[in-house]
Amino acid sequence: MAEYSLLIVEDESTLRRLLEYRLGKEYNVRTAENGVEALALLDEEIPDLIISDVMMPKMDGFALQTAVQEREDTKAIPFIFLTAKADEESRKKGQMTGVDDYITKPFDIDRLISRVNRLLERTKIFQTQLDAKIGQDFSQKLTPKTMPVVSGYTTHFYNVPKGHGGGDIFDWTETRPGTYFITIGDVMGKGLQAKFYAFSFFGYIRSTIHTMLGATDSPAALVAGVNQALVNDSTMEETFASLLLLRWEPEHNTITYANAGHCRPILVSERGAEIVTYSDIVLGLTPNSEFKDTSISMKPGSALVVYTDGVSEQVGKSDEMLGEEGIIKVVQNAYGHAEPIDAMVQGILDESKHPEFDDDVLIFWLERLTSMDRQTPRWFSPFRDVAEGS
């Protein structure tokens, strides 16, 4: 939880200390003895709320409030006036300058605290709504609008971004006819910050693939390139990400991948489901991390399922995370359904503690059709038509 910071401006030391003590239990409190000191503290750090006395030496509460209103970065801070002057005149003056609350001394400190709580709660709701809106916008840009269409294969995609969720990314590109690069990743962290870093990271991956493709089409080499860029760029210092990069060549029925600490994919067929085990370290940690390519041969009827940690970290009814073991079961049960991801999601949520996902969730299902699927369905057969017609 974010801790709110308050600025208390009061010249009377006993009351100042009392407020500092009581409010300090719940909030980060800084105190000033007059308006001049308060303005100096505002230069250091912008508080979430200001409580100010009216009558003070050097600079009084009204002058402080006016100064706060004049500054672009402070004018939106909730402002509560405390005053000993119970007379109507100063109250009117206070209301005129647009304060959020006006409390007359002597006052009940519990009432003051509940007003502070209420004002901060309101600020928090505004912030959360704004974050969610921007977060949704980022998420939309971080996931594709279309899926590759390749004969002999089907693809399914599922993505539920949450405003407060993490930084999941997914992208695909046909680098030359018949060769596809599929990127799935997760930038560590939560909320808008993670989304923002994910957005920058997304650009890194695209440009790295684009620049390096002339020289190599090895996913491991490309992942190493992204890692180098991340580690060497000081603006991305706090960015750590898992990344799974797949090179898919449908004509050869092969997928070659490098996995930088991402959730391990599941390979499923009618014979069962298994984890695609090989992986290397996450990105952004060490400059000389090494990555290795691994190839998977896609047999008819087999499917590769990739996902983000929102799936594996979904909390089940017994408070345990789903984990790889849980995902294997769910994938196995979903295999063979016309909409396998829908079946997967249903399977997960049926066993979940909460009826929806706790975090961002992204799943990609890539399936090679069996040769049966590619045969012309019987009811299209002209011979049969003729036979039936005669």
Place this chain on the structure above:
Amino acid sequence: MQVSAMDFLVEPVSGDMAVIRIGKALDFRNAAEFKNTTQEQVRNGVQNFILDFTDTGILDSTGLGSIFSLYRQVSPLSGQVVFASVSRPVQVVVQLTRTYKVFRQYPTVDAAQQGMK
């Protein structure tokens, strides 16, 4: 889900080494707290950190990210971050992200202290 202990207990071992007790969880709720705690230690000259995961049931990617930040901070100073008494849930995360390649693991805090001397 209620996790009461959000603070991290710091036990100095020597001038440049400290043990951080991780407690029940290191996740998005207290990762910032972990960062503040460890950054203060780094400012005071600590470069070698032993993270004690004995009681840890939850380590999510935000929490892990905060450990990574610490690693990025101390490794240019030739400092180390090691894991001690790693619980099963933490082991799962460490395996999945392949970070055992960077963070040495010790069975106990004592073994970690011996190993880092």
